[in-house]
Amino acid sequence: MAQIFPKWANWIPLIVLGGGGALALTALALLYYYGSPQNTQVGYRPPQPVHYSHRLHPGNLGLDCRYCHNQVESSRFANLPSVQTCMNCHKLILRESELLKPVRDAWENGQPIQWIRVHDLPDYAYFDHAAHLRGGVGCVTCHGEVVLMDTTIQIAPLSMGWCLDCHRNPEPNLRPTDQVVNMYWQPPENQHEWAADFRRKQNINPPTDCSGCHR
Ligand code: HEC
Ligand code: HEC
Ligand code: HEC
Ligand code: HEC
Ligand code: HEC
Structure with missing residues (x-):
């Protein structure tokens, strides 16, 4: 179940009862407005109907992510x-x-x-796995060290700000396209030059205009 109110919302009745008044409520409204889209789902780890473990399968057994998520490079969606x-x-x-x-x-x-879905963007936001993998962004950048997870957990906020931070400055997050499933790839010392060159050659321009992600 998605959490509708963040944990601290439990304090609202207390603050109201305590006579915090209009000022406190305004502060709360502002906090909610600026705070909520960023981190409500980080750490979401629903129990699954089978105790399937990534730590065991792609981790210890070394299975490639694409053995199971075999449409991730050709489709918007990473299939289960x-x-x-x-x-x-x-x-x-x-x-x-x-x-x-x-x-x-x-x-x-x-x-x-x-299976219970872990990551779930609202329908009004458009996302495409294949485009990100072609653009040289690795699974680990958005999903974390999945090979250490016994139960799959969401590590990134998936908020608009999170998407835009990378879209405005993707260079630190780019890697060769043959390394996108490698959890342990390390950027070279000349990452910045390498990425700038890769970006130019592949013509990588992540959208920052509203219609890029809200189609
Ligand atoms: C490439 C072979 C392979 C595939 C594909 C595979 N598994 Fe496994 N699985 C294993 C091996 C090997 C073990 C561990 C055996 C051991 O404990 O020594 C294991 C263990 C497990 C266990 C723990 C069972 C126990 O009694 O400890 C579960 C649960 C499991 N797998 C679920 C799945 C699910 C669900 C899928 C499909 C999404 C899957 N596996 C696909 C090879 C595989
Ligand atoms: C043996 C099959 C198998 C392999 C290999 C595998 N996965 Fe998975 N993956 C699953 C299954 C089954 C689920 C659904 C259950 C769950 O969420 O744990 C899943 C779920 C996920 C999810 C969460 C999906 C959601 O609901 O939001 C992510 C992210 C993910 N896998 C990433 C990876 C990455 C990255 C790799 C390679 C390091 C990988 N997987 C390798 C079987 C696999
Ligand atoms: C740029 C960030 C990013 C990268 C790179 C990325 N993912 Fe995802 N992944 C997401 C987002 C965002 C969602 C939620 C999509 C939605 O709800 O429409 C997601 C969802 C998933 C799901 C659930 C099914 C789906 O498509 O909604 C799986 C499985 C998954 N990712 C696996 C992977 C694997 C495996 C890789 C690497 C081969 C990978 N992802 C790379 C951001 C990313
Ligand atoms: C770590 C970096 C990173 C993150 C995080 C990221 N993106 Fe991207 N995004 C890229 C790159 C790189 C491209 C490829 C641009 C290209 O090839 O021109 C891209 C391309 C796209 C495209 C264009 C796809 C197409 O078909 O042209 C969309 C839409 C998009 N991203 C949406 C999102 C959304 C929504 C999120 C957040 C949920 C997100 N991205 C998070 C780096 C990122
Ligand atoms: C890189 C992708 C991307 C771009 C570009 C983008 N958005 Fe978003 N936007 C998202 C995502 C992802 C969400 C969902 C966030 C969430 O679930 O917290 C979102 C959410 C929203 C929301 C809902 C706000 C909320 O707090 O829930 C509005 C309104 C919005 N976007 C407007 C815009 C406008 C206006 C622009 C252009 C200035 C824009 N977006 C550009 C990805 C993007």
Whole structure:
């Protein structure tokens, strides 16, 4: 469930009761207005119907992100894997595991697993994975060190300010396109020159006008 009010909103009745008055309320309204779009979802980590772990699969086993999210380079959306993808291995590996029972059941019934969405932009904001990967932005920049996560968690605010900070100055976040799934790529010493050159050659111009993201 998305949190509708930030935690500190619990204090509102107390402040009102305490006779803080109009001034405090105005301050609160301002705080809400400037504070809310930035960080309400950071740290969101819903429990999932199966204890699938990125730390184990792409982490310890070294599976490529694109083995499961195989449309991420060609589509706006990063797809989740089908049950069949899990069963490629789990038909043989840990066939008796209790933790994998919901996966086997889904497979036998021909039902998808009902994963809970972690990241979710409002519909009025347009986002495209394929365009970002072509532009040389890595998964780790927006999703953090997914290979260390037992339960997937949102690490970036996904707010308009967050998008624009990078769009106005993308150079520090650019990397060679063959490194976009590498969680441990380090920028070279000449990152700035490299990125400026890459940007020019690839003609990379992230939109900063309203219609770029609100189509
Ligand atoms: C073995 C398959 C598999 C591999 C490999 C894999 N993932 Fe996932 N990923 C999943 C599944 C299943 C989910 C849905 C459950 C969850 O959110 O943990 C998911 C969810 C996610 C989400 C959250 C989606 C949402 O709901 O917002 C992100 C981000 C993500 N993966 C990134 C990555 C990255 C980055 C890599 C490579 C380092 C990777 N994944 C490798 C199977 C995989
Ligand atoms: C490339 C092979 C492979 C794929 C694909 C794969 N797994 Fe796994 N999975 C493994 C291995 C190997 C283990 C760990 C076995 C061990 O503990 O030694 C494991 C362990 C697990 C466990 C822990 C089970 C337990 O009893 O400890 C769960 C849950 C799980 N996987 C879910 C999934 C889901 C869901 C998918 C599809 C999104 C998936 N796996 C795809 C190979 C795979
Ligand atoms: C520039 C930032 C950025 C990069 C780079 C990025 N993502 Fe995402 N990702 C997002 C945002 C924003 C969302 C939420 C999109 C929405 O709600 O429409 C998202 C959502 C997802 C989802 C949930 C399904 C979806 O498409 O909404 C998965 C899975 C995912 N990302 C995996 C990945 C993987 C794997 C990579 C690297 C190959 C990656 N992402 C790179 C920002 C990014
Ligand atoms: C870390 C840097 C970074 C972040 C964060 C980021 N972007 Fe981008 N964005 C880029 C780059 C680089 C491009 C590629 C521009 C190009 O190729 O000309 C791009 C391109 C785009 C495009 C144009 C796609 C197309 O089809 O032309 C849209 C729309 C967009 N971003 C929306 C968003 C939104 C919405 C967010 C926040 C949820 C976001 N971006 C976050 C770096 C970023
Ligand atoms: C780089 C992408 C990007 C650009 C450019 C952009 N926006 Fe946004 N905008 C977003 C995203 C993403 C959200 C959703 C933020 C959230 O969920 O907190 C958003 C949210 C909004 C909202 C809702 C505000 C709120 O507090 O919930 C308004 C209004 C808005 N944008 C107007 C604009 C206007 C006007 C412009 C041009 C000056 C603009 N946007 C340019 C990405 C963008």
